[in-house]
Each structure stands twice: as structure tokens, then as C-alpha cells.
Amino acid sequence: MKLVGADVYIWSQGIPEVPKQVGPFQLLFISNRGTRVLQPVEPKAECIDWWRCRYRAEREVSHHEVHVLLETLSQKHVWTQAQKLFEISGTNAYSEPY
Numbered sequence: 001m002k003l004v005g006a007d008v009y010i011w012s013q014g015i016p017e018v019p020k021q022v023g024p025f026q027l028l029f030i031s032n033r034g035t036r037v038l039q040p041v042e043p044k045a046e047c048i049d050w051w052r053c054r055y056r057a058e059r060e061v062s063h064h065e066v067h068v069l070l071e072t073l074s075q076k077h078v079w080t081q082a083q084k085l086f087e088i089s090g091t092n093a094y095s096e097p098y
Contacts, residue, residue: 001085001086001088001093002060002086002087002088003016003060003061003063003066003084003085004056004057004059004060004085004086005025005054005055005056005057005061005078005084005085006025006054006055006058006066006069006070006082006083006084006085007052007053007054007055007082007083007085007094008033008052008053008055008058008069008070008073008079008081008082009050009052009053009054009079009080009081009082009083009085010050010051010077010078010079010080010086011050011051011077011078011079011080012047012049012051012052012078013078014032015037015038015046015047015051016030016051016054017031017076018055019072019073020072020073020075022055022068022069022073023059023065023068023069023072024059024061024065025055025056025057025059025061025065025069026055026057026058027054027055028054028056028057029051029053029054029097030051030052030054031051031052031054032045032048032051032098033045033046033047033053034050034097035097036097037051048081050080053073053098054059055069056085063084064084066084069091070082093098
């Protein structure tokens with residue numbers, strides 16, 4: 001099992017302005033209620049104030065690097081939940097949004 005990223009759930013009235021890169025992590029997309037709303041934008045999405053920001057690295061990362069990601073996001077945002085993303089035998093062990 002290999003740690004490769006994190007989904008960070010942020011409370012915000014609109015699409016949060018989050019960094020595109022933090023350390024080894026790239027922002028892949030932002031989703032709301034399971035629908036991708038950023039990268040690419042879904043124009044008919046009905047959104048609430050809880051956004052999932054998916055950050056993923058090209059390599060295995062440490063739990064400390066995920067902690068640094070959360071500390072960085074905490075400087076400007078209120079995050080309510082984080083879920084670490086793992087690969088098992090090269091296959092994603094996490095779901096993709098619609």
C-alpha cells in the first residue's frame with residue numbers, strides 16, 4: 001500500500017481559492033457533492049458549502065508531507081476532513097468523481 005495524496009474537504013461559500021501545488025502535491029480537481037466543479041468546470045452542478053480538493057503526488061509521500069499540506073491549507077481555509085489516498089499494487093484504492 002502506497003500513500004499518494006489526500007482529499008481535503010474545505011468549508012467555503014464558493015469555490016475555494018487553494019494553491020495549485022503544495023510540496024509534492026498537485027491540485028487535480030475540486031468537486032462538490034461528487035461532481036467535478038473545477039478542472040473542468042461542470043456548469044449545471046448544484047453546490048453546497050463543502051468542497052473536496054484532491055491533491056495527488058507523482059510519487060509515494062509520507063504522512064508528514066500530508067500534515068504539511070493540511071497546515072498550508074489551514075493558513076487561509078477551514079478544512080473539516082481529510083482522507084488519505086492510497087494505491088494498492090498500482091491500482092487506485094479511492095473513487096473518482098463524476
